[in-house]
Amino acid sequence: MAVTGRLLDELRQTLGPDLVHTGTIELGLYGRDASNITGSAGVVCFPTSREQVRVAIGAAVRHGVPFVARGAGTGLAGGATPVDDAMVIVLTKMNRVLSIDTVNRFAWVEPGVLNLDLTRLVTPHGLHFAPDPSSQQSCTIGGNVANNSGGPHCLADGVTSAHVLAVEVVLPDGDIVMLGSESGEVDGYDLRGAFVGSEGMCGIATRICVRLTQNPPAVRTMLFDYDTVDAGAQTVSAIIAAGMVPAALEMMDQLCVKAVEAYIHAGLPVDAAAVLLVEVAGLPHGLEHDVQRIVAIAKDHGCRTVRIAQDEAERALLWKGRKTAFGAIARIKPNYYLHDTVVPRRHLPDVLRQVYEIADRYGILVMNVFHAGDGNLHPLLVFDKREPGMMEKVHAAGDEIVRVSVAAGGVLSGEHGIGLEKRDLMPLMFAPADLAAQAALRAAFDTTGLANPTKVLPSPASCGDSHQIVEGAWI
């Protein structure tokens, strides 16, 4: 159903006119997320409380209009992109940190709190919120929960799910439920765990209890460079096989290093085929022991030079290189498409070889900057969409990259989610019965079918017939 004048009147009356927007600019702005899969919003609401969320959902459901929760809109898979003139419910006005327990190390927050704001707030207590997506300055904790987001430091500490103790959810039928508890467990099914990563399709989170993590007493950041990508990738596996789980283990290939170096001048080795950024954190003796072992492993695998950050400024510079990769790339070509797949670590060299081969075949530049420690690839296709036929090539190459990742025993997405972007590729990983179980989970939460419909699960008609990435999916 479309948004009608009656629905708008009802929303303006209950929420107040200031919180209900239908202007062309707002509808355009909220018609897509960072994936650039453009949809169309029917109305945009900005609730300031749980009750207002409930009111907005209630109105949508009564009028048979789909609704889409939205945080900061930095999602890369089209999760927050409204389809079919849906109601967009923006949670950024619900951005209060409600309480912090520094003794037991958890906090209650509203969903619109920005990821980095929470960490900044608890820094004086020697704590932080562990999930650190590269977008942490702008993404919301509600979005992190809905996408089960990760980040460089999730290798040792786990992705968002491991840091969510409880979530208060307004269900599509208007009920308000508390999933999980401050103890992180419940007597019953782990509905908290089922909700995390549900991409806005199981209801809207209105309060979240997150675990806070102690800051490490000491940190050491190392940079290794290699003549071959294989050697770098093999170092990654060898470190893990030796029984160490560094705080972060990131890799950049030559094209990426060159772009970053030209951008930030950090003295990165631009002639290296691959660079590894390894960070270890913890207590001093264990740290030194690990640094020595990791350096030895890196050298055994043909590392050319070892750079260990001497102070906090140098550490920040090395991380800046990693975290500004996207900005740097924009200087090479105007458009890029960021992929996100995971492969078993041992297959990193082989899959990376195939990624280069695919990009080469289509005549597209590819850069790799990724969470090597958990096998989470981020091939970045760099191109100019004004070149004729380029978008078709980009889609076809992307499709092949996802396929080779899954064929190597990997998965469709490590942190960005499925959304619209990879919905029709789900059958690559899941048989119809597997997808039916996922649909059953969703149906138990959303009895109306109106919470962010058409995402994640391919429609039964397209099951087993995976095809192109949704048109327009580039960033």
Add this chain to the structure above:
Amino acid sequence: MDLTTFAAEVGRDSPVCVIGLSTRGGGVPEVRWVKAPSGIEWIQADEMTACCGAGTAVDELSDALRAVGQRTVLPDGGTVGGALATGHSGIRRLGDGPLRDVLLQAIYVAATGEVVKAGGPTVKNVSGFDVCRLLVGSLGTLGFLGEVIVRTRPLAQHSEWFAAEANDPGPVFAALYRPVSVLWDGSTVWALLEGHPDDVAEQASAAGLFGATGPPPMPGGARRLIAPSAIASLPESSRGAAFVAEVGIGVVHLAESAALPTSRSPMSSAHVQNRIKAQFDPTGRLNPGVVVG
């Protein structure tokens, strides 16, 4: 591992229950039972993953992992499937994280008799809805685990229990950096520290702890969940019953189950729980009579 035989045994209709080594309760009386396949399929130390039949003994998996310097967070005893279906984390949860996060991929037999896959084989994965999290702790009421891929971890370089007298566990808890476990019974605090031996020794001495033989015996009457901040007042609220609390977590092991008043959340999710069960097992044939929660 071929799961079609297991699926055929589970069948498509009639009540059926699944049993492991019966260390966590066993089957449902007067209901036909099946056992999940057992055996380790593979261990990949450089991936930190292992694959085995759900009927594999936890101890067998642990022994095999120890040989490559690794372990899982599954509590000792019983079968892997039983530990996952029960879903209770052990007393190391503070350091290890919850048990539920260990399950990466499950191949299970659904109520329809179909073989269904949930999750994926890699350590990081957000492809679709997280059915694995529902299966952990579901006591076999949503599907019978057949084969699982679990996350493993490296064995610690050094691992040691410490203790000290304390009528408040707070100061010890605050002084330690990421302890693996902190327990308190109202008068003594215990801590499990792991890592480099010198770090462990320095941490223990900074927190005023002394060497201990191990954790205290856990009162077996009940395992209850409370707010972590309510631990400090347990000596009063437990009405004199012996307890051991997991500090920083909120799990309490009590000698008598009735010792703590139960508080029901006003925002109960019981109806969603029921809908989950109805979706996954509409006729209630899987582990009939077993109540989760």
